[in-house]
Amino acid sequence: MRYVVFLLVLLVIPVFAGEFYVGELGAVFIFAVVGIAQMLLTGYTGLISLCHAAFLGLGAYTAAILLAMGVPFLLTIVAAAVVAGLAGTLIGLPTLRMSGLYLAIATLSFGSIIATVLAKWDRVTGGWSGFIVPTPVVLGHALGGPVWLYYMSLAALLFVLWMSLNILRSPIGRAMIAIRDSEISAQSMGIHLSRSKVTAFAISAGMAGLAGAFYAQYVRALTPDAFDLLISIQFITIIFVGGLGSLHGAIIGAVFVRLLPQAIALLRDDLPFGLGRMPGLEPGLFGLVLVLVILVEPGGVYGRWQKIARYLAAFPLSRRSTSTRQRSFTRSERLR
Amino acid sequence: MTAALFSADDISISFGGIRAVDGVSFDVQTGEVFSIIGPNGAGKTTIFNLISRIYQPTSGRLAFGGQDITTIPPHRIAGLGIARTFQNIELFTEATLLQNLLIGCHCRSGTGLISQLCFLPRTRREEIRHREKAEEVIAFLNLQRYRQSLIANLPYGVRKIVELGRALCTEPRLLLLDEPSSGLNVPETEEMGFWIDDIRRDLGVTIIMVEHDMNLVRSVSDRVMALNFGKVLALGTAADVQADPEVIRAYIGNAP
Ligand SMILES: Nc1ncnc2c1ncn2[C@@H]1O[C@H](COP(=O)(O)OP(=O)(O)O)[C@@H](O)[C@H]1O
Ligand SMILES: [Mg+2]
Numbered sequence: 001m002r003y004v005v006f007l008l009v010l011l012v013i014p015v016f017a018g019e020f021y022v023g024e025l026g027a028v029f030i031f032a033v034v035g036i037a038q039m040l041l042t043g044y045t046g047l048i049s050l051c052h053a054a055f056l057g058l059g060a061y062t063a064a065i066l067l068a069m070g071v072p073f074l075l076t077i078v079a080a081a082v083v084a085g086l087a088g089t090l091i092g093l094p095t096l097r098m099s100g101l102y103l104a105i106a107t108l109s110f111g112s113i114i115a116t117v118l119a120k121w122d123r124v125t126g127g128w129s130g131f132i133v134p135t136p137v138v139l140g141h142a143l144g145g146p147v148w149l150y151y152m153s154l155a156a157l158l159f160v161l162w163m164s165l166n167i168l169r170s171p172i173g174r175a176m177i178a179i180r181d182s183e184i185s186a187q188s189m190g191i192h193l194s195r196s197k198v199t200a201f202a203i204s205a206g207m208a209g210l211a212g213a214f215y216a217q218y219v220r221a222l223t224p225d226a227f228d229l230l231i232s233i234q235f236i237t238i239i240f241v242g243g244l245g246s247l248h249g250a251i252i253g254a255v256f257v258r259l260l261p262q263a264i265a266l267l268r269d270d271l272p273f274g275l276g277r278m279p280g281l282e283p284g285l286f287g288l289v290l291v292l293v294i295l296v297e298p299g300g301v302y303g304r305w306q307k308i309a310r311y312l313a314a315f316p317l318s319r320r321s322t323s324t325r326q327r328s329f330t331r332s333e334r335l336r
Numbered sequence: 337m338t339a340a341l342f343s344a345d346d347i348s349i350s351f352g353g354i355r356a357v358d359g360v361s362f363d364v365q366t367g368e369v370f371s372i373i374g375p376n377g378a379g380k381t382t383i384f385n386l387i388s389r390i391y392q393p394t395s396g397r398l399a400f401g402g403q404d405i406t407t408i409p410p411h412r413i414a415g416l417g418i419a420r421t422f423q424n425i426e427l428f429t430e431a432t433l434l435q436n437l438l439i440g441c442h443c444r445s446g447t448g449l450i451s452q453l454c455f456l457p458r459t460r461r462e463e464i465r466h467r468e469k470a471e472e473v474i475a476f477l478n479l480q481r482y483r484q485s486l487i488a489n490l491p492y493g494v495r496k497i498v499e500l501g502r503a504l505c506t507e508p509r510l511l512l513l514d515e516p517s518s519g520l521n522v523p524e525t526e527e528m529g530f531w532i533d534d535i536r537r538d539l540g541v542t543i544i545m546v547e548h549d550m551n552l553v554r555s556v557s558d559r560v561m562a563l564n565f566g567k568v569l570a571l572g573t574a575a576d577v578q579a580d581p582e583v584i585r586a587y588i589g590n591a592p
Contacts, residue, residue, distance in 0.1 A: 163453055163454075166452065167452065169455070170447075170455065171452065174431075174438055174439045175442060177431050178442075180428075180430070181428035185422060185428075186439070187390070188388050188419070188420055189440055189442050190413075191411055191442055192411045199449065245430060
């Protein structure tokens, strides 16, 4: 019910808000889609990836190039997801036996390979001079402008969210959780480790690619450096700030990561002591917040919110120890 | 004797020169509780890992229900009807008890990826079936009050039972229990003994159990095999094996 109200609010926002804010919110939706993709792979399956920006880029270029060739908009979205999904399978296969740092390095290299290809293959991608993204035309209407983008991105987010919820209540989603928590017993429960991991990679990359089709509309001109390591790290940031292992976390994280820099920029002029003129203020503050969240609340913003909600629900009766009590028991020496 | 449900024929495996399991053979009959005892490092867990196909034996054959399973990949073992628990509990700790049990049902699921992505009626029906199976196990093991608890928040003794339940969700014909009483206190160990009896009697599951607690071994086992340095020392009833001079020597020799 709460979600329905929330959705209604989202649906009417463009009626009241200015174009700039509508556009930025649209970008939040797109980032939330990639956040969910990253969450499925890293937060649920336990596989780190530092190349989700590359999947996003593959989707964006695929959709843009196909649009320029006159392919219908809907088809370009599907193609973007498929191309990125195939790339995900491609990176998933050789990294099956890797985990942790090794997987991070492997995906990082893959990301930079993609970025290089996008830059060098300039006959198709436009290389460093960029690729102008055509405005999609559906049934004779040109779907340009932030309001259209807002609704399309919202629809994409809802679609990906629906699919993720299905995944998480199906054997495949539970297999992902199982692999994250214990590979050896996952295997003994009949889970095919390599197939499940590649599937997770493919689905996650496919979702990021789908987001790419909309991201292309948002940036309007594609350049290879729009999809480099820094952006991949933003997606990692999203899931850590939001809280690992929850879809709520991915969305909250996206809001946070996209809007915090904007908020800092807005506040800049009002800061005292000339602080606002300091160079590097935005990344600095951003990093500070990130470090604080990870130090203070490993469960992320969503984890903290759940604790607050639990506290409020039990208000006069809740005690400080509620969420720590049971854990300390399991930490006792019986574990050895 | 009828054909054995499970048989190990002269299996061996070495790790860097150490023969962890050295020419071990034994048969397990349908409906039996077969216990493996032996000092630490005797190779008991390694035998389980060989049966689960996590390790590849350097020689020997494994057969289950008349089928050679020596070369079957590990993820197909559960589907064949062999489930296990682990010495140090290998539950999915950041998931709920119910999710853990449903993962146990995984080997009985067979809907395709698209059907799961869109949660088509086929997947929905299967999910309902799995949920029923999980609820059945929850009721059987009296775990109702922990249904939605995160495993990380459950006490150790309950986790041991959950692991048992997860194994039961695979609908096994053969259950491998690795030290079911380790880390449990006396009443909890007794309770574990009752569960093992129930599983054998009510569900008709055959059990191979690795165990140190001789009271538990005596009370539930039909036959006992004693192991030391990867070799079989004795095989017979609990009383026979405990009286065997070789077994006594192995235990005294290992006493601190
Ligand atoms: N993966 C492995 N790598 C190297 N040595 C192993 C491995 N697994 C077991 N071993 C060795 O095999 C022997 C038997 O171990 P194990 O089966 O765990 O004993 P236990 O009877 O106490 O369960 C030990 O000496 C152990 O060090
Ligand atoms: Mg052992």
